[in-house]
Amino acid sequence: MDPPRQCPSPSSSRPISPRTPSCEMLGYVGIEAVLDQMKIKAMKMGFEFNIMVVGQSGLGKSTMVNTLFKSKMWKTTPPGLALGPIPQTLQLHSVTHVIEEKGVKLKLTVTDTPGFGDQINNDKCWDPILGYINGQYEQYLQEEILITRQRHIPDTRVHCCVYFVAPTGHSLRPLDIEFLQRLCRTVNVVPVIARADSLTVEEREDFRRRIQHNLRTHSIDVYPQECFDEDINDKILNCKIRDRIPFAVVGADREHLVNGKYVLGRKTKWGIVEVENMKHCEFPLLRDLLIRSHLQDLKDITHNVHYENYRVCRLNESHMLPRGPGWVNLDPAPANSPANSPANSPAIPGPSKVCRWAQDTPSEEY
Amino acid sequence: MMGKGTQMVRTPGVPGLHFPASLGQLSISASYIARPLICCTQLPAQLEEVGRDSRYSSSYGAMDKEYVGFAALPNQLHRKSIKKGFDFTLMVAGESGLGKSTLINSLFLTNLYEDRQLPEASARLTQTLTIERRGVEIEEGGIKVKLTLVDTPGFGDSVDCSDCWLPVVRFIEEQFEQYLRDESGLNRKNIQDSRVHCCLYFISPFGRGLRPLDVAFLRAVHEKVNIIPVIGKADALMPRETQALKQKIRDQLKEEEINIYQFPDCDSDEDEDFKRQDAEMKESIPFAVVGSCEVVRDIDSRPVRGRCYSWGTVEVENPHHCDFLNLRRMLVQTHLQDLKEVTHDLLYEGYRARCLQSLARPGARDRASRSKLSRRSTTEIPLPMLPMLPLAETEKLIREKDEELRRMQEMLEKMQAQVQQSQAPGEQSDAL
Numbered sequence: 001m002d003p004p005r006q007c008p009s010p011s012s013s014r015p016i017s018p019r020t021p022s023c024e025m026l027g028y029v030g031i032e033a034v035l036d037q038m039k040i041k042a043m044k045m046g047f048e049f050n051i052m053v054v055g056q057s058g059l060g061k062s063t064m065v066n067t068l069f070k071s072k073m074w075k076t077t078p079p080g081l082a083l084g085p086i087p088q089t090l091q092l093h094s095v096t097h098v099i100e101e102k103g104v105k106l107k108l109t110v111t112d113t114p115g116f117g118d119q120i121n122n123d124k125c126w127d128p129i130l131g132y133i134n135g136q137y138e139q140y141l142q143e144e145i146l147i148t149r150q151r152h153i154p155d156t157r158v159h160c161c162v163y164f165v166a167p168t169g170h171s172l173r174p175l176d177i178e179f180l181q182r183l184c185r186t187v188n189v190v191p192v193i194a195r196a197d198s199l200t201v202e203e204r205e206d207f208r209r210r211i212q213h214n215l216r217t218h219s220i221d222v223y224p225q226e227c228f229d230e231d232i233n234d235k236i237l238n239c240k241i242r243d244r245i246p247f248a249v250v251g252a253d254r255e256h257l258v259n260g261k262y263v264l265g266r267k268t269k270w271g272i273v274e275v276e277n278m279k280h281c282e283f284p285l286l287r288d289l290l291i292r293s294h295l296q297d298l299k300d301i302t303h304n305v306h307y308e309n310y311r312v313c314r315l316n317e318s319h320m321l322p323r324g325p326g327w328v329n330l331d332p333a334p335a336n337s338p339a340n341s342p343a344n345s346p347a348i349p350g351p352s353k354v355c356r357w358a359q360d361t362p363s364e365e366y
Numbered sequence: 367m368m369g370k371g372t373q374m375v376r377t378p379g380v381p382g383l384h385f386p387a388s389l390g391q392l393s394i395s396a397s398y399i400a401r402p403l404i405c406c407t408q409l410p411a412q413l414e415e416v417g418r419d420s421r422y423s424s425s426y427g428a429m430d431k432e433y434v435g436f437a438a439l440p441n442q443l444h445r446k447s448i449k450k451g452f453d454f455t456l457m458v459a460g461e462s463g464l465g466k467s468t469l470i471n472s473l474f475l476t477n478l479y480e481d482r483q484l485p486e487a488s489a490r491l492t493q494t495l496t497i498e499r500r501g502v503e504i505e506e507g508g509i510k511v512k513l514t515l516v517d518t519p520g521f522g523d524s525v526d527c528s529d530c531w532l533p534v535v536r537f538i539e540e541q542f543e544q545y546l547r548d549e550s551g552l553n554r555k556n557i558q559d560s561r562v563h564c565c566l567y568f569i570s571p572f573g574r575g576l577r578p579l580d581v582a583f584l585r586a587v588h589e590k591v592n593i594i595p596v597i598g599k600a601d602a603l604m605p606r607e608t609q610a611l612k613q614k615i616r617d618q619l620k621e622e623e624i625n626i627y628q629f630p631d632c633d634s635d636e637d638e639d640f641k642r643q644d645a646e647m648k649e650s651i652p653f654a655v656v657g658s659c660e661v662v663r664d665i666d667s668r669p670v671r672g673r674c675y676s677w678g679t680v681e682v683e684n685p686h687h688c689d690f691l692n693l694r695r696m697l698v699q700t701h702l703q704d705l706k707e708v709t710h711d712l713l714y715e716g717y718r719a720r721c722l723q724s725l726a727r728p729g730a731r732d733r734a735s736r737s738k739l740s741r742r743s744t745t746e747i748p749l750p751m752l753p754m755l756p757l758a759e760t761e762k763l764i765r766e767k768d769e770e771l772r773r774m775q776e777m778l779e780k781m782q783a784q785v786q787q788s789q790a791p792g793e794q795s796d797a798l
Contacts, residue, residue, distance in 0.1 A: 056572070056573070057574055058570070118577060119578055120527050120528055120578050120579050121526045121527065123525050166463065167463075167572075171487040171490070172487045173462075173487070173490065177487055177488075178525055194572075195602050197601075197675070198571075198599045198601060198602035200674060201676065210487075218487075218488070268605070268678070269687055270675075270680050270681070270687060271675065271678025272678075273675075274677070279676045
């Protein structure tokens with residue numbers, strides 16, 4: 001039995017929706033214990049997180065994943081000692097690990113994309129990736145429309161795609177732009193500047209500004225997207241993050257002795273680059289974004305926005321959705337959409353469209 | 367290279383710019399060899415003049431009476447070269463963002479890229495490869511070098527890079543063609559040598575060795591230009607990563623049979639120290655370089671050229687940090703002339719032989735007419751009609767030579783058979 005607690009003040013119980021009138025609490029009910037219940041349930045069930053890393057070979061993707069989750073998820077290949085020749089076509093392979101910290105279990109799936117952007121002709125090299133992502137959505141959809149569904153549908157949808165930009169110092173390359181334009185509509189994309197230890201602080205800032213300018217010019221909406229900021233607090237926090245995207249990161253899986261402590265870093269003849277030192281690189285920001293603060297948000301947006309978009313398109317096209325209230329005639333091919341659409345759905349509308357739909361529902365004509 | 371016995375003529379104020387004094391180095395081209403022989407008879411008078419010149423008196427004072435005196439020839443060459451000046455064409459190729467412009471500025475200590483506008487990302491979406499030439503005259507210690515830099519912006523940038531190296535190959539061949547026409551022309555006084563003497567190819571430090579595009583480009587140009595592979599932005603790599611990458615690149619170059627420029631071996635009479643240094647330099651190919659034109663102050667507040675990071679400072683001219691010094695020494699200080707020689711003797715001659723051979727065959731008519739269409743110059747001096755022997759006679763010559771070769775081969779075989787029979791008279795000898 002819980003020990004008797006102080007009567008909470010009226011202001012502590014906030015009304016959930018604007019329409020329900022606030023009611024004065026006359027005593028302690030105990031609804032805040034529901035948070036504890038959720039926590040216990042979540043810890044029992046564990047969390048799932050699926051992340052995809054995309055970028056040219058040698059940009060440190062596997063090392064970054066190892067550094068993020070502080071465990072040897074991948075066997076990293078040192079440069080020059082590649083395990084095999086560069087694959088002729090893009091292949092995707094996933095690795096699943098269950099990692100545990102303080103009683104919380106995380107089932108982490110990392111999908112790697114070796115061969116991306118390595119060929120002479122990289123046209124359409126994004127198709128296998130889009131196909132994979134939509135395939136995961138399709139799998140979930142099939143499970144969802146079954147008559148007798150599983151209690152907990154296994155979630156293999158990609159929650160976040162980390163895109164590694166080569167540190168040229170100039171601007172985004174054509175391949176980067178083509179890929180990002182197509183993917184930001186289907187999945188949460190977080191671009192990062194890879195191997196940032198080849199850029200000085202000023203060069204990094206210049207490069208970052210140029211990339212942000214490029215992203216704005218080509219209407220590439222990366223995570224955290226502005227249209228999903230729910231309230232003012234979110235907006236302030238996300239604005240700070242958006243100002244620093246893309247993060248300039250360095251990955252390392254070896255420890256070195258610095259000032260009496262062992263830290264992850266890269267040792268060169270002129271110094272040691274410490275991965276977790278904010279003065280050296282922005283890896284802590286990436287880690288905080290992906291794991292410590294926005295993991296659940298990534299999953300929510302994938303489920304509520306990207307997956308729903310996919311579902312609406314699929315059901316529309318297969319005419320399974322009845323034409324009732326809320327039916328929207330989504331144009332299969334808007335004027336400026338890219339010619340490249342995945343094979344099984346005509347066009348996936350961007351997140352902005354869904355937002356508009358949610359707001360316009362009352363005034364929509366049926 | 368320098369040996370113990372040879373004397374070195376060094377002009378004041380030129381750090382490391384050597385002019386080889388050993389005559390063995392003077393077999394450069396026909397125009398040089400002719401002169402010394404003609405001047406031989408006039409030497410004694412010249413020698414007195416030389417003896418009076420304070421610059422050379424210390425070295426050659428004792429030679430007046432006992433020697434003929436053509437050891438002064440290198441000095442003549444030297445003076446003529448200074449008057450004539452040097453010209454050198456260097457091509458830089460590689461993906462954008464590998465530090466090419468910074469390295470060139472660091473190598474030659476001049477800002478060649480002042481007016482460069484980096485294209486916006488949207489412009490790069492539709493950019494094709496262009497060839498840009500920049501020229502600069504550098505003077506050091508009284509010696510003028512006219513440096514022409516050939517840049518290839520747009521290389522490897524687009525999504526589809528198939529055949530993006532073809533404009534480069536065409537450019538190199540056009541320079542050869544121009545030189546061939548000039549050389550075969552009537553007025554050969556002022557031939558402008560615009561042939562590409564060296565190509566610095568930049569390899570990304572982030573890859574796992576050579577990428578398919580690198581291999582394709584190198585395969586296309588390795589028989590036409592001297593290639594020096596270079597790893598750009600090498601401060602992104604840790605020491606063992608650098609070694610592994612270099613080894614991987616060397617293995618790949620051997621596997622793909624790509625001929626890069628081979629630095630000539632030093633003479634056998636060099637001292638061990640020099641040989642070791644030379645071997646070390648050759649071992650560090652491809653050069654892992656870092657470029658910078660900014661002077662930073664490191665911990666001991668010594669001003670050095672380098673890049674300042676929050677974890678340390680990379681010094682460009684520190685041999686432990688990168689191979690910039692090696693590259694500069696080998697490219698500018700010791701092998702500038704050798705690169706030009708190899709371009710002229712090997713690569714250009716190869717091009718010329720291929721060109722003329724193809725003309726000698728009947729099927730060459732079509733090729734000649736095709737090449738007419740691609741020529742840029744308006745003064746249409748068609749290549750087949752060189753002021754040399756007419757076609758029929760060239761063909762006759764070639765056929766005669768073929769006949770001679772065949773006859774000699776037959777004689778050789780007969781002699782070999784005779785030798786074998788005489789060695790083992792009783793045995794059955796193998797068929798020839």
